[in-house]
Amino acid sequence: MDNQKFLHKKLLPLTLLALFISQVSIAQKVVHYDLYVRDxxxxxxxxxKRAIxxxxxxxxxxxxxxEGDTAEIVxxxxxxxxxxxxWHGLFLPNKExxxxxxxxxxxxxxxxxxxxxxxxxxxxxxxxxxxGLQEQIGMYGSFIMHKRADDKTFRKGIDDLPEIPIMLSEWTNLNPNNVHRMLHNASDWFAIRKGATQSYAEAIQSGKFKTKLTNEWKRMLAMDVSDVYYERVLMNGNHHTDLKSIDGKPLKAGDKVRLRISNGGASSSFGFATQAVKCP
Ligand SMILES: [Cu+2]
Incomplete structure (x- = not known):
């Protein structure tokens, strides 16, 4: 009995120490961002146009x-x-x-x-x-979560490459609230802008008279891929993106980079292709 008591006394601080050590080694790093939202x-x-x-x-x-960090975003x-x-597609407590x-x-x-x-x-x-529709006028951004270096699935030469995040999006000069309204009214305006309208004559000519009738009945437009015509598609908020450097460090021929691409568009699907361009 006495022996056991003694052991217990001796072991307790040891256990506490062990707990403390394991606690320290998995201590989460808090990664803090301040975001100032302005017109x-x-x-x-x-x-x-107004944007945010x-x-x-x-x-x-x-x-x-x-992975393992705690995000703190103010x-x-x-x-x-x-x-x-x-936070698009993130696993997190519901209240966040x-x-x-x-x-x-x-x-x-x-x-x-x-x-x-x-x-x-x-x-x-x-x-x-x-x-509202703030996302349409600028409030979208990349959210990148890296693997831990001790992750069993960490691929050397891939997961440690320099990275360029790419946000794809669309821009319309229309007020997004009007776009929303026009979609509800099944307006033909966007189809006209995209040259994607179809007349009854064209429908008959291509043997799609029945489809045309059903679609009209359903108020569905002829080519219903993306409902909205956008004046611009943007890459990282610009017409073109400079992929010539990372963090100010110029890339040279033969360098490998990893592109992390997100589609932040409201209604467009994007095809993405790379093209080698000879730089002077
Ligand atoms: Cu989302």
Whole structure:
């Protein structure tokens, strides 16, 4: 009995120490970002338009983490309207999901809100506003989660390559709220802009009279791939993207890079191709 008591006394601090050590080795790194959300004016397609820039940029800053980190993202809403951020495709506690009136209250103008959640996956994701149609005017960005170096699936030569995040998106000079309204009215406007209309004569000529009738009945347009015509498609918030350097370091022939591509478009599918261009 006495012996056991003695052992217990001796072992307890040891166990505590062991627990402490294991606690330290898996201690989570908190990765902190401050996001300042502000109105801006852009000219993507010949007209000055209102947009939203975060930390002064469109798309929003790329947020990078490693699996096991804790993300701490502080949103400073400097708009005249409420906002929110949704983390596309992330596994996280429901209250951090960023859906106003469902998982949180909207972030009101002039206020600050903190999202805090553990990173428990890896891969290329993106994040965007879940308030109104703010996503359409700039509030989208890359969300990259790296593998831990001790991950069993870590591929040397692939997972450690220099990376370039690429956000694809669309731009319309129309107010996104009007786009929304026009879609509800089954307007032909976008189809006309895209040259994707079909007359009854054309339908009959191609033997699609019946389909045409059914589609009209369903108020479905002839070529219903993407419902909206966009003035521009953007890559990292621009007409073209400079892939010539990473973090200011110029790339040279033979260098390998990894592109992390997200489609932040509201209704477009993108085909993506690379082309070697000889640089001077
Ligand atoms: Cu989403």
């Amino acid at each position: 801006t004016v852009v000219n993507y397609a010949g007209k000055e 820039a975060v930390n002064g940029q469109i798309p929003m800053p790329t947020l990078e983490f490693t 949103v400073h809403n400097q708009l005249k309207e409420s906002t929110s951020l949704h 999901d960023g859906v106003p009136f469902l998982t949180q209250m909207p972030i009101e103008p002039g206020t600050t809100y903190t999202y805090r959640f553990p990173i428990i996956q890896t891969g290329t994701h993106w994040y965007h506003s879940h308030s």
